[in-house]
Amino acid sequence: MLIWLILILPLLALVIAAMPISIALAGWISVLTALLDVVIAVILAGEASHGRAVVAVAHWVGIDSFGSLILLVETVGALTALIFSTGFLSNHAAPTGRKRRYLLWFNLFLFALYAVPLLREIALIWLALTLTTLFSVFLVSFEHTPAALEAAWKYALLTILGAAIAILGILLLYWAQSRVGLTLFTWSQLKASAPQLSPAILNVAFLLILIGFGTKAALIPFHAWLPDTYSRAPFPICAMLSILESAAIPYVLLRIAAAVEPAPGARVDQWLILFGLVSAGGASLLILQTHEYKRLFAYSTIENAGIILTAGAMGSRAIERAAIWQIISHSLTKPLVFYAAGVVFFLTGSLRISEVRGLLSRSVWIGAAMMGAGLAIAGAPPFDIFPSELAILKAGMASPKLWPAALLACFMIISFCAITYHLFRMVLGKPGAEEPSLGGSPAAIPRSCIIALVVAALPVVVLGLYIPAPLAHWLAAATASLGGGRP
Amino acid sequence: MTPDKVAWIREVSLLDAGCFLLCSFGLIAAAQVLGCMRIYVIQSLLLTIDCVLLALDYHSWDLLAVAAIYLIAKVLLIPFLLRRTARQAMIARRELQQVINVPMSLLIALALTVLAYYLVGPMLVHTGVIIHVNLPIGFASVLIAVYTITVRREALPQMLGLLAIENGAFFAGIAVAPTFPLVGELAAAFDILIIVMILGVLSTQIHHLSGSTEVGMLSELTED
Numbered sequence: 248m249l250i251w252l253i254l255i256l257p258l259l260a261l262v263i264a265a266m267p268i269s270i271a272l273a274g275w276i277s278v279l280t281a282l283l284d285v286v287i288a289v290i291l292a293g294e295a296s297h298g299r300a301v302v303a304v305a306h307w308v309g310i311d312s313f314g315s316l317i318l319l320v321e322t323v324g325a326l327t328a329l330i331f332s333t334g335f336l337s338n339h340a341a342p343t344g345r346k347r348r349y350l351l352w353f354n355l356f357l358f359a360l361y362a363v364p365l366l367r368e369i370a371l372i373w374l375a376l377t378l379t380t381l382f383s384v385f386l387v388s389f390e391h392t393p394a395a396l397e398a399a400w401k402y403a404l405l406t407i408l409g410a411a412i413a414i415l416g417i418l419l420l421y422w423a424q425s426r427v428g429l430t431l432f433t434w435s436q437l438k439a440s441a442p443q444l445s446p447a448i449l450n451v452a453f454l455l456i457l458i459g460f461g462t463k464a465a466l467i468p469f470h471a472w473l474p475d476t477y478s479r480a481p482f483p484i485c486a487m488l489s490i491l492e493s494a495a496i497p498y499v500l501l502r503i504a505a506a507v508e509p510a511p512g513a514r515v516d517q518w519l520i521l522f523g524l525v526s527a528g529g530a531s532l533l534i535l536q537t538h539e540y541k542r543l544f545a546y547s548t549i550e551n552a553g554i555i556l557t558a559g560a561m562g563s564r565a566i567e568r569a570a571i572w573q574i575i576s577h578s579l580t581k582p583l584v585f586y587a588a589g590v591v592f593f594l595t596g597s598l599r600i601s602e603v604r605g606l607l608s609r610s611v612w613i614g615a616a617m618m619g620a621g622l623a624i625a626g627a628p629p630f631d632i633f634p635s636e637l638a639i640l641k642a643g644m645a646s647p648k649l650w651p652a653a654l655l656a657c658f659m660i661i662s663f664c665a666i667t668y669h670l671f672r673m674v675l676g677k678p679g680a681e682e683p684s685l686g687g688s689p690a691a692i693p694r695s696c697i698i699a700l701v702v703a704a705l706p707v708v709v710l711g712l713y714i715p716a717p718l719a720h721w722l723a724a725a726t727a728s729l730g731g732g733r734p
Numbered sequence: 735m736t737p738d739k740v741a742w743i744r745e746v747s748l749l750d751a752g753c754f755l756l757c758s759f760g761l762i763a764a765a766q767v768l769g770c771m772r773i774y775v776i777q778s779l780l781l782t783i784d785c786v787l788l789a790l791d792y793h794s795w796d797l798l799a800v801a802a803i804y805l806i807a808k809v810l811l812i813p814f815l816l817r818r819t820a821r822q823a824m825i826a827r828r829e830l831q832q833v834i835n836v837p838m839s840l841l842i843a844l845a846l847t848v849l850a851y852y853l854v855g856p857m858l859v860h861t862g863v864i865i866h867v868n869l870p871i872g873f874a875s876v877l878i879a880v881y882t883i884t885v886r887r888e889a890l891p892q893m894l895g896l897l898a899i900e901n902g903a904f905f906a907g908i909a910v911a912p913t914f915p916l917v918g919e920l921a922a923a924f925d926i927l928i929i930v931m932i933l934g935v936l937s938t939q940i941h942h943l944s945g946s947t948e949v950g951m952l953s954e955l956t957e958d
Contacts, residue, residue: 368917378925418911
């Protein structure tokens, strides 16, 4: 019942937003439904953590502890993104019709996003992931400028291209499974058939799925759509796309990899580590040379997706747990960073790092928020990414695969230095004389944007300081539900 | 079924597969949007026919249902939706621009076909004759369609390239996974319809705002 409610609530918000009520009211009703979804996700995570999946329809709809954690971070991200959106919309000069459509598409997008961890049938999960792209196309093009439309086109074209390649991989994977004699295409049946899968088919199938979904997650070298899309999309959309890329898609990839891992001759772990390392390394170098702070954080999402995929494939229970932890901490932190960046944009009116100088001297609060959020995403203590990255490195050093762990450590250090370098340039220093106030004053920032910032900051700070016992328990249960018979 | 009939079905499906691949080449060579769309519809029709032939060969009711889904979604609804959402761009009688000229592109497509046969080779151990035909041709069609998207400069041909990738994937899919859950097929059909609607609307918006449907891929990628 609760599982259905998760999916019904966004649709309910959508219907209400379609009615002729004011945009602000429609926005806050969407926030309310998102809040209810968070509560339900917490309850589901509690139920699923006992090691038993919560099932709505056998074989088709249900959630286990790994899925429930993904659902939880999705709902939390959606809540803050919607709060931020109400402020963003109230400040925006777009016509009412377009603002209303923003809320409609946003709720549809949430519906598809929540469906990913709730579905058990792999073809349907593929559908849900593709729908997240389709429903977010008009969110990306919200500004309705030629540049925004072109960015949306690129985003849609390349990610759908990825989805089409992924479906070929999924069909091949099903072929391999059906040759064993199991015809239901669910996680459990895939796992059951794994020891007898043909390695020749399995490896090609997984590679196609990895390339396909990797395009959607903007793994390097399939990230061509990402810089434009993130530059043009509204800030809350960037936050949601980041959660999609670094939580929902790694969830699916790690699930498939864990399910087929017992197959003899399977090379899925090597593929994941290769693509993960290339993405983490490439993104940390891209961070170094970027000129826009929005893109900076977009590249950091790729880096984290790479870290998560690498860590998830390195083969010990401890590092899988750390990878899931990293999914959670990154998905909680990244929205915060985009909200801080959004507030900075409201203040300065510029996306270029070189044009945003001396934030601290212009507004102490905004400067401090940007500094805190930036340090959090860079992985500095006392924020929540620090302990999860540390856990990955610790478990990596103890695992038999030492060199990926060593490379990950290098990439983490590079990106930490690069992010803090750009951050200090933005926050400290004196505002340049040649560029007077491009944008508004701190007073012009909508209150709900500040609320979103505070709400998003809470878990980042709290989880950086200590891990509550239930969460530690959920993490262990999620690792157990992912892993096969690993030590 | 008599052996004669089986042989007949296989020969027709072989011919169908050849024409299917030819359509992929045609998508690269077509000079106008309307031509691209016609070739896409023909390719979808060939996919549907192949599906019916396979249904007879495998004695599968599921595949017949799949053929019906293809017929409704790809052969009938997609052209209809495209004409509705992107009418202007569709009927424009202009030469399409292409980054690499047609003869060169056709040569590259040929190379991609050879590559596809090479790639699927290891998978074809202990498989039937139908898979031997459909799998490499499906793979080749996917590769050629990906290439088409990268060389086309305008919105609608790019979108038709996307749809052609899906055709290629399912051309391979119906042979290797005839028992693929029907819900998966329905999901894919539903998905492409939404793709057509959303991308159609988006391309029309681009057309209105910038006066052409040319989308300069990768133009803003570099950090200036």
